[in-house]
Every structure is written in C-alpha cells, then in structure tokens.
Amino acid sequence: MNHFTYRKRVLHAEEVPLSAIADAVGTPVYVYSTATLRRHFRVVTEAFGSHPHLVCYAVKANSTLAVLKLLADEGSGFDIVSGGELARVKAAGGKPGKVVFAGVGKTADEMAQALDAGILFFNVESPEELELLDAVARSKGKRAPFAIRVNPNVDAGTHRHISTGLKTSKFGVPFEEAMALYTRARKMKGLEAVGVDCHIGSQITRTAPFKAALSKVGGLYKELKAKGHALRYLDIGGGLGITYTSETPPSPEEYARAALSAVGDTGATLIFEPGRVLVGNAGLLVTRVLFRKKTPARHFVVVDAGMNDLMRPALYDAHHGLQPLVQRRGQEVEVDVVGPVCESTDVLARQRKVVLPKQGELYALMSAGAYGMSMASTYNSRPRPAEVLVDGDAWRVVRERESVEDLWRGERP
Numbered sequence: 001m002n003h004f005t006y007r008k009r010v011l012h013a014e015e016v017p018l019s020a021i022a023d024a025v026g027t028p029v030y031v032y033s034t035a036t037l038r039r040h041f042r043v044v045t046e047a048f049g050s051h052p053h054l055v056c057y058a059v060k061a062n063s064t065l066a067v068l069k070l071l072a073d074e075g076s077g078f079d080i081v082s083g084g085e086l087a088r089v090k091a092a093g094g095k096p097g098k099v100v101f102a103g104v105g106k107t108a109d110e111m112a113q114a115l116d117a118g119i120l121f122f123n124v125e126s127p128e129e130l131e132l133l134d135a136v137a138r139s140k141g142k143r144a145p146f147a148i149r150v151n152p153n154v155d156a157g158t159h160r161h162i163s164t165g166l167k168t169s170k171f172g173v174p175f176e177e178a179m180a181l182y183t184r185a186r187k188m189k190g191l192e193a194v195g196v197d198c199h200i201g202s203q204i205t206r207t208a209p210f211k212a213a214l215s216k217v218g219g220l221y222k223e224l225k226a227k228g229h230a231l232r233y234l235d236i237g238g239g240l241g242i243t244y245t246s247e248t249p250p251s252p253e254e255y256a257r258a259a260l261s262a263v264g265d266t267g268a269t270l271i272f273e274p275g276r277v278l279v280g281n282a283g284l285l286v287t288r289v290l291f292r293k294k295t296p297a298r299h300f301v302v303v304d305a306g307m308n309d310l311m312r313p314a315l316y317d318a319h320h321g322l323q324p325l326v327q328r329r330g331q332e333v334e335v336d337v338v339g340p341v342c343e344s345t346d347v348l349a350r351q352r353k354v355v356l357p358k359q360g361e362l363y364a365l366m367s368a369g370a371y372g373m374s375m376a377s378t379y380n381s382r383p384r385p386a387e388v389l390v391d392g393d394a395w396r397v398v399r400e401r402e403s404v405e406d407l408w409r410g411e412r413p
C-alpha cells in the first residue's frame, strides 16, 4: 500500500501533483511519501504484537537523513554496515543504543566508533573479526556486546546477487562452526555474547526459506542458552520482499507469524532488520523524456535519468513500474526506456507498452525508494538527483541536487 495515486489522470504523491515537484526542482528527482513510510513502519512493528521486539531499519536501503529521522521519530532502531552509516544515524537523531552493526569487513576504527557510541550489539561474521573486536574493546576497557551471524545454508529463492544465506556466500559463520566460536568467545575478556543473528537474502517472497533458516537458528539459540550463555537477542535479519510487478510476498503479519512460529518460544527479544519493505514502495524516481529514437529493431525513449541514478535494472535486471505523470489516451507502442549513460545496460525499463511518450513528458519509475538513491553513483560525471519528501499537501527538498563542483571536491588538477 502506498500513497502514489492518480487523481483526474494526474499522478500524485499524497496531495501533491508530482509534476509540480518536477517543474520546481528539476529532474531526475526522487520523491518519497511520509504517510507511506510511517504506515509501513507501523504495520511492520505492529505485526510482532506484544512479543518483545525491535525493528532495526536497514540503513543501506535508503540512508537519506530525512528518511532516517522520520523512522527514528517512529521509534525505529537501525541496522548498519559501516562507520558512515553510524554517523548518518547519529546525525539523523537515531539512538545508538538501538543500533546493530553487520558486515564482513568492519575495521578497527569502525568498531571503536561503534563501541564509543554504545551500540546495542555487533553482528560478527568471522573468527578473525571476533578476535579484532575483542582486542579493540579491551584496549578501551570495555566489553563488546556481540551476536554471531550464522549462515544457515538455506536457499532464499531470490536473485543470486542478493542471496546471502548459502554456504558459498561470503556472509556469516557456517552454522556448524558457530557453537565452537561462542565457546571460544567466552574466554575473551573484551566480549559479551548477547545474541544470535542470521540474514539469508533480500526480496524474499515466500515464508518457507525464513522458517527453514529461523528454525535452525532458534535451535542454536536454545542450545547456547542451555550451555549458560546469557543471550537475550535473536536477530532474524531482513529480506521481506515487496511487489514490483506481480510478486505476492507474505504480508508483514504473515511474515511475523512465520517467524514467531519458528522462534517465538526462545524467550529472546527479536530484532528484525527490514529495508526494502519499509522504503521500497514509499519512493519513486521522476524523469523527463529527452528524445524518442526509432531504429529498425526498437523504439527507444531516452530519458534524463540513467543507470547511475537507479542502478537496479542494470545490476539485477530488476523491474520498476513505469507510470506517466499525466495519463493521456493514444496508440500504445512497445518501448525501451533508456538513460544517457554510455553503457548498453543503461536500460531503465525494457519492452514496456505505453502511449508513445512526447519530448518533455514526465514519467515515474515506481518502487524506487529502496536501493535507489543509496546506490546512485556519479558515473559519467552525472551529479546525483535531488530528493523530495512529501507530507500531505506539503513537500520539501531533503537533499539538494548534487552540483558538478561537488563531483570534484578534493581533487587536485
């Protein structure tokens, strides 16, 4: 459910016609809906009912300060993967005590920053990382709260580029080795085991892979408790999918029911790390048609957004809905919507049936709130888009369009 709807053939974000934003701010521009973000957060957190839990929004999905602040104000915690993301959470007013820190390559500096900030716990992904965390914590006279991210070797049934829970994946510690690692960690004075963690992938559209992974991890949690480890948290990762086209992912309620059926009896506080499901359908990318170009094989529509602005189609063959900002009647044709970037993969929407666009017309690439702006680059020396947050009939620029000068800041010709 989102708040991007047509009214009298004009696409609106809540009460605001998107073309008004495009005309004022220029294109390409990312637009987010406050009502959608709030609703998604509330539905997700309420899905777990009275079971002790904390939603830790996965910052990587959309790390824009205004989005983080909105979620922090709703009471969200945060799942981070770098010192940069920790700094963003703090700058947005997020509580470090509600932050969990994952990632296979944390540096000693990043560990120190997180310890100083007082995060909830580290999700440790290898024995060597555990040793470094112990050393960093001891050098500060602290004990680092940690969970081990276990790799349960479960196929998430999603795109191979966003699967993380298979044994061939770089993520986590093999399930079979986790117990021994907790035992070793007991002797390390700079560490305090507080939980178990897993995350098996992203854009998962069935409950079965979650259940399979969580049953294993829940079993490990109980075994560890039985051996006297004073654990309190079971981090069940993120990964709940959304509808881009015809996917029918479980609702947050169905997801939570499945999770609770697998690990509800552990007595643990559940940490859930959703990214996409909170922000994906709360944002879109508005772009303007530059040219039409007909070749013997194709009908191309060249727009002013490119793969540098929205990388998902080029990287994962991802599908984003294509909607005109103003609907118009006419003959439909099949078009490829392409960007200006000098790469053949710069195709934002392939073989779509639309009323033939005119030069200057505006289109929205839908469901672009997650892994859109946060993955944007400046390839081809293209400044990154502006971002706008709509709230009812009001809207504001929450990130200015990058300037060309921004692109060469720090360079020395």
Ligand code: LLP
Residues within 6 Å of the ligand: 058, 061, 079, 102, 162, 199, 201, 202, 203, 204, 237, 238, 239, 240, 273, 274, 275, 276, 277, 312, 316, 370, 371
């Ligand atoms: N927790 C951990 C440890 C993760 O690695 C991720 C995502 C999440 C939570 C959030 O997953 P979500 O709820 O958003 O599925 N760039 C790709 C997605 C990469 C996901 C990486 N990890 C895409 O555009 O589809």
